[in-house]
Amino acid sequence: xxxxxxxxxxxxxxxxxxxxxxxxxxxxxxRINLQKEDQLFLLGDYIDRGLFSDKVLDxxxxxxxxxxxxxxxxxxxxxxIINASKEYDNKTFQFFVKKMNKSTNLLTPEGFxxxxxxEFFNSLPYFFELDKFYLVHAGFNRKIxxxxxxxxxxxxxxxxxxxxxxxxxxxxxxGHNVHYLNEIIKAINENxxxxxxxxxxxxxxxHKFYDTSQTGNLLCLNLDTFELTIQKNIDIDYE
Ligand SMILES: [Mn+2]
Numbered sequence: 001x002x003x004x005x006x007x008x009x010x011x012x013x014x015x016x017x018x019x020x021x022x023x024x025x026x027x028x029x030x031r032i033n034l035q036k037e038d039q040l041f042l043l044g045d046y047i048d049r050g051l052f053s054d055k056v057l058d059x060x061x062x063x064x065x066x067x068x069x070x071x072x073x074x075x076x077x078x079x080x081i082i083n084a085s086k087e088y089d090n091k092t093f094q095f096f097v098k099k100m101n102k103s104t105n106l107l108t109p110e111g112f113x114x115x116x117x118x119e120f121f122n123s124l125p126y127f128f129e130l131d132k133f134y135l136v137h138a139g140f141n142r143k144i145x146x147x148x149x150x151x152x153x154x155x156x157x158x159x160x161x162x163x164x165x166x167x168x169x170x171x172x173x174x175g176h177n178v179h180y181l182n183e184i185i186k187a188i189n190e191n192x193x194x195x196x197x198x199x200x201x202x203x204x205x206x207h208k209f210y211d212t213s214q215t216g217n218l219l220c221l222n223l224d225t226f227e228l229t230i231q232k233n234i235d236i237d238y239e
Pocket of ligand 1: 075077137175176
C-alpha cells in the first residue's frame with residue numbers, strides 16, 4: 001500500500017510495538033501534539049504483554065473514526081490471535097488468549113474475539129510504501145528476489161543484522177525485535193538502511209535477557225526531521 005506525503009506543514013510519525021501500554025501511548029501522542037492532518041504510522045503488535053490491549057485498540061479505532069490519518073500495520077500478535085480464533089475450538093482459544101496473551105479484555109463474555117477487534121485485525125496490511133521508506137512490523141526477507149512477497153517474514157523475521165542496503169532505494173523502518181535505546185539512536189543518527197523502533201516498552205523491571213536500563217520506552221520517530229521522542233513506560237503506575 002502506497003501512501004503519499006502530506007503537504008509540507010504536516011508531520012509524519014512512526015510508533016512501533018505498543019503491546020497494551022495504553023497510558024504510555026496516549027502520553028506519547030500528547031507530547032508530539034498529534035494533529036488531524038498529520039500522518040501517524042503504527043507498526044503492529046498493539047496487544048498482549050501490557051494490561052490495556054483493549055484500550056489501545058479502542059483508542060486507535062476512535063482516532064480513525066475521528067478522521068485522523070492513522071495507518072496501522074499488522075503485527076504477529078494480531079495475526080496470531082485472528083488465526084487462533086479461526087482455527088481453535090472456543091475452549092482452546094480462550095486458553096490461548098488467557099495464558100499466552102493476557103488479553104482477555106479482547107473477548108466477549110462467551111469467550112469469542114469481539115467482532116470490532118476481529119474486523120480491525122483483519123483489515124491490517126503487511127507493509128506500507130512511502131516516498132523514501134518502507135514500514136513493516138518485523139522486516140523483509142532480503143534473500144529472495146522480491147522481498148515484498150514474503151508475508152511471514154514481514155511478521156516474524158528475527159534476524160537482527162541482515163540489511164546493509166536500501167530496499168528499492170528506500171530505508172526500512174521496523175518494530176518487533178527489541179533493540180536497546182543506544183542502538184536505535186545510532187541507527188537513526190547514522191541513517192542506517194534499517195531503523196528499528198521497538199525499545200521493549202514493557203521491559204521495565206529486571207529481566208533475564210534484557211538490560212532494562214536500555215529498554216522500557218515507547219518511541220516516536222518523525223520521518224521528516226528524524227527527531228525521536230522517547231516516552232518512558234507510565235503504564236506501570238496504572239497496573
Ligand atoms: Mn512482534
